[in-house]
Amino acid sequence: MEFTRAVLAANREIFSFLQTADDSLFQDGGQVGFGGDKSLLIDLIAEKIFIKHLSGFGRINSEECGLTGSGRDEIVIDPIDGSSNAASGFPYYGTSVALKSDNKVAASVVCNMTNGEYFYKNSSGIYHRQLFDDRVLSVNREGVSSVGLFEKAYSFPREAKKLRKMGFKFRSPGALALSLAYAHSVRFVVAAGKLREYDIIAGLHLCEDLNVFVSERLIIISREKTVFDRLKAGFTKEVR
Numbered sequence: 001m002e003f004t005r006a007v008l009a010a011n012r013e014i015f016s017f018l019q020t021a022d023d024s025l026f027q028d029g030g031q032v033g034f035g036g037d038k039s040l041l042i043d044l045i046a047e048k049i050f051i052k053h054l055s056g057f058g059r060i061n062s063e064e065c066g067l068t069g070s071g072r073d074e075i076v077i078d079p080i081d082g083s084s085n086a087a088s089g090f091p092y093y094g095t096s097v098a099l100k101s102d103n104k105v106a107a108s109v110v111c112n113m114t115n116g117e118y119f120y121k122n123s124s125g126i127y128h129r130q131l132f133d134d135r136v137l138s139v140n141r142e143g144v145s146s147v148g149l150f151e152k153a154y155s156f157p158r159e160a161k162k163l164r165k166m167g168f169k170f171r172s173p174g175a176l177a178l179s180l181a182y183a184h185s186v187r188f189v190v191a192a193g194k195l196r197e198y199d200i201i202a203g204l205h206l207c208e209d210l211n212v213f214v215s216e217r218l219i220i221i222s223r224e225k226t227v228f229d230r231l232k233a234g235f236t237k238e239v240r
Contacts, residue, residue: 001122003057007097007109008118010053012131014046014095015113040087046079046095057099063198074100078198080113082175091115096177098202108202110181119181121206140184140223147171148188148222149179156192162234163190168227177203180221183210188222188231195219 025042047062051069054060058073075097080086082093091114099107111118116131119139128137146169153160153172163170168187173179176191180203183189189207191200195217204214211228213220218235222228 001107001124003054003099003107004109004120004122006053006057007050007120008131010050010097011095011109011111011113011118013049013053015111015116015131017045017049018042018113040080040083042086043080043083047077050077050079050095050097054097061198063196072101073106076100076197076201078177078202081110081177081199082173085174086113090174092173092178093175094178094181096198096202098205100201105201105205108205110177110202110206112178112181119206121208126206126209145185145187147186148190148227149173149182149186151176151179151189151191152193159192159235166230166234168231176200180204180219181206183207183221184223187224188227189219190221190231190235191219192235193217 021042025045047065051060054075055069058071058075059067059069060075060077061067062077062079078096080093081096086093093114094110094112097109098105107122109118109120111131117128118131119126119128126139128139129135148168148170150160150163150170150172153170176199179189180200200219204212207221210221210223211225213232220228220231220235222231
């Protein structure tokens, strides 16, 4: 698909740029992004790269600049997902892109900028590859993972405590789109609090074949139906 190839080219350019980036690129970019967070310089640079590669496919809706350009289709972008992690030297951040056609997601790409892994989904299926390697990797890890991901767990200590009492191990790595992309491999993904389209649209598209619950302030995903049912029963009445 031409769109997917263009997103891949943009991600390759951003990944290569990051290999030589110095600390100044992770400083305040001097503006508050359209999504409400302060933009780092690297956010703005990545956004420009995406716009350069993708503006021909439709209007772009980016977390940093909002809506720009024109076209029937809309491309929703989080230029750097987990930019606070990037600025802190914590290796868990990436990019997120979704193509909306007739108000439905037609294609999505989430890329891990620390190891070059990327996940994409279009009408042909869901795929897992490396940026500079054409081999197709497995979307699912073999065996059953013992660890789940609870994004923004620090804001929900009561719910985090409840997860522990239920016997679930979890981590809170701080890049929601990337965590959703790994939902096929981990035991579950839970995200609570304010959920913005930029953070979730591509990742949720990648997870459509899993057990998924989405409300205004809560996401629960698991490939294991029993785990999904336990989490849904335990969380939906508490997170408001």
